[in-house]
Amino acid sequence: MKVSIIVSITADGFIAQSVGQSSLKWTSKEDTKFFVEYTKKVGVLIMGSATFETINRPLPDRKIIVLTRSKKYDQFDSDQVVAEGREIKEVLQELEASGQKEVAITGGTSVYTQFMKEKLVDELYLTIEPIVFGSGLKLFNESLYQKLELVEIIDLSEQTKVLHYKIIQ
Numbered sequence: 001m002k003v004s005i006i007v008s009i010t011a012d013g014f015i016a017q018s019v020g021q022s023s024l025k026w027t028s029k030e031d032t033k034f035f036v037e038y039t040k041k042v043g044v045l046i047m048g049s050a051t052f053e054t055i056n057r058p059l060p061d062r063k064i065i066v067l068t069r070s071k072k073y074d075q076f077d078s079d080q081v082v083a084e085g086r087e088i089k090e091v092l093q094e095l096e097a098s099g100q101k102e103v104a105i106t107g108g109t110s111v112y113t114q115f116m117k118e119k120l121v122d123e124l125y126l127t128i129e130p131i132v133f134g135s136g137l138k139l140f141n142e143s144l145y146q147k148l149e150l151v152e153i154i155d156l157s158e159q160t161k162v163l164h165y166k167i168i169q
């Protein structure tokens with residue numbers, strides 16, 4: 001099963017100015033379209049509870065697995081949003097066993113960092129938006145050393161590009 005990180009970053013490497021800031025506040029409409037199309041194709045998203053709270057609703061035609069040790073999302077249909085407190089490796093194993101071909105890791109910083117540190121990621125889709133924050137939440141917040149191979153640059157517009165990388169195992 002392919003595990004892909006999908007993320008939008010500023011030109012100086014931030015994914016939000018503060019916890020709770022929705023990415024829709026500062027990312028382009030072209031990037032939102034890319035995110036929607038890509039995640040619909042994949043079908044299953046994994047995100048942390050802080051990121052889910054910036055959305056706080058199911059996303060059409062996708063299942064969201066929300067990593068949390070404290071919250072329940074019983075108000076949502078379990079085909080659309082589920083709370084998950086098990087180890088991330090176990091979550092991936094179960095998805096793979098169910099026949100899932102790909103999963104999109106959709107943040108935030110703590111979740112991106114855990115998947116990278118545990119070497120569970122195969123590909124990275126990094127949208128670079130023409131904006132800087134100077135401070136805020138970085139894409140990763142722990143020490144890492146991981147070489148990447150640039151596969152392609154997807155032109156979303158003159159201003160916004162997606163760097164698609166493979167993780168070199």
Ligand SMILES: NC(=O)c1ccc[n+]([C@@H]2O[C@H](COP(=O)([O-])OP(=O)(O)OC[C@H]3O[C@@H](n4cnc5c(N)ncnc54)[C@H](OP(=O)(O)O)[C@@H]3O)[C@@H](O)[C@H]2O)c1
Nearest residue numbers: 007008020021048049050051067068069107108109110111
């Ligand atoms: N620019 C982008 O593309 C992008 C993408 C995604 C997110 N973001 C931004 O990132 C910010 C949130 O990032 P964040 O790092 O603060 O939070 P986060 O990763 O979204 O969520 C962290 C929370 O998820 C739960 N969690 C994390 N790992 C877990 C695990 N292995 N098992 C069980 N629960 C786990 C814990 O919550 P509990 O207390 O519920 O246990 C933890 O406090 C938001 O502002 C969001 O907008 C930006």
